[in-house]
Amino acid sequence: MDYVTLGRTNLKVSVAGLGCGGHSRLGQSYGNTEAQSVAVVSAAIDMGVNFIDTAAAYGTEEIVGKAIRGKRDQVVLSTKIPVVPSGDNSLGDTLVAPSDFKRGVEASLKRLGTEAIDILHLHGVAPNQYAQCVQDHVPVLQELRAEGKIRFLGLTERFIVDPQHAMMMQALKDDYWDVIMAGFNMINQSARQRVLAATRDKNIGTLIMFAVRRALGNKDELRAVVRQLVAEGVVDASLLDLEDPLDFLVNSGDARSVIDAAYRYCRHEPGAHVTLTGTGRIPHLTENIASICGAQLSSTHIDRLTEIFGNVDSVSGN
Template sequence: MDRTSLGNLKLPSSVMGLGSGGHSRIGQSHGATPEESAAIVGRALELGVNHIDTATGYGTEGIVGAAVRGSGVSRSDLLIASKVSCHKDMVPVPWADYERAVHASLEATGLDYLDIYYVHGLYAEHVGHALETILPGLQGLKEQGLIRAAAISEHFNTDPSHQVLLDVVRTAPELVDVLMVGFNILNQSARRKLLPLCLEHGIGVTCMFAVRNAFSNPAVLARIVRDLIAAGEVDASEVDVDRPLDFVLRQGDAATLTEAAYRFCRWEPGIDVVLSGTGRMEHLEANAACLRRPALPAATTERLRRIFHRVDSVSGQDRPYRKS
């Protein structure tokens, strides 16, 4: 697995990161035992994936910690990320409570430090609180050696145009080291809005939402594209409305849309790491194989960019979200 660095940080990371949240939570959502989920983490490490992402809300910090501690891989060769939101029931939490949550993550993982700590799913209502209180506090924890990077993940389902992250980076780029950004074939808006700012300020970027159910469910994909055409974000003359991405497989060398989606994100300039989550060993192996492959053919990539360049209203996920 290729290695990269996150922005200006001296943190070598695999270009694939194993996510332990999402629908699967490394199998915990589907009845896997902790040992079975830990085996997923262990196999990822064997495949050269040193970047493991977890969160307080996922319920997988302990599993990730046990897996990496028992892996035999040197701690200095690992990049472990966790996160917690800065609100409770939409009410901002004071720094003392947030700091306790960071220490709880350290205790849950059994690690002396975490490489990246994200403000999880930051909402527009809490940007001021994050800028004034939480991010400066995380910078203080960096100085104490408890974390190595202060970060934010966006809530892509409710903010597909990246307004929250744009507000943060335009206001105080010095407070953030890494951003977790939603980006995929359908919504490439980060390319024109956010990634140039991250490159300018040396902010690392981890990519989430590379693959969502629109890429595995043709009916969902067709419905989303029809909606985008109706909204004026996609030109109907550019696509087969019923099979809008079939050309990717006909013209290119990807076996599946999932493979194409991962490769599209992997080779996007400005994206450092692509996150991939699963609870099944065969999916882990397949996803890692996708992210080891070269870029899609240039003509395919350019056509995808042309078709979807105006889209900034969808995440690729086919279900509504509410703030919580």
């Protein structure tokens, strides 16, 4: 495993981070038992992963708590609290009251079985919600930090509905955030200019989500997304094979699979500290860690991916 410094936090973190949400939620989405999901987290730690990302909304905090029992000092724990009341429209303007938000953090601490959370994020903030979050929730985060219950302030974007990073671009003008989580992948590279340029400048710890998701893990999904982008006029159809859009990465021998290429692509992006991988299967985890610790794709392929997808900011690859 390779380790890097997570920006201004000075935490030493593995370049591969275990994401306990996404479509898998450690396999809880498709029937893993709790013990199987605990085993995925334990396997990650055994393979040198020390960055674990979960959230109140994922239903995996207790699983993480069980897996890290007796090993708390070996891991950097990242979790998130929603800014909208549960059951409300997640894009709505009515946000969770500061007192309820604080109670949410206390509940996460209990589920995780820890005295302090290393990075506490506002979860999936939409562009219309950010200003209110600064007014209502940032003071609570600062209070929690003063009480020693959280160590660093984090913020994640709602990439599926905000693939242009409108919220994060507002947030990066402020100086509250020690760590942020942004969507970035081979198809939507727009975070390079809009997010990573600023996080590098401000030395903000940067976590990458959506490296694979659905579009880069499934050929039919990829074909559909690429056709949509061609129809929108942002991808030039003459630059790729519409049937197998990214097979050139594999056929050339550069990558073992599109998924392998997808994780390596993110890991080597300047400014990306931790590339998250979400899975409920230990064989996938093993492969993905090998990818994230592997070499960058060839510069010819990096340039070709920029040429093909460099104008895309309308899809997340979800």
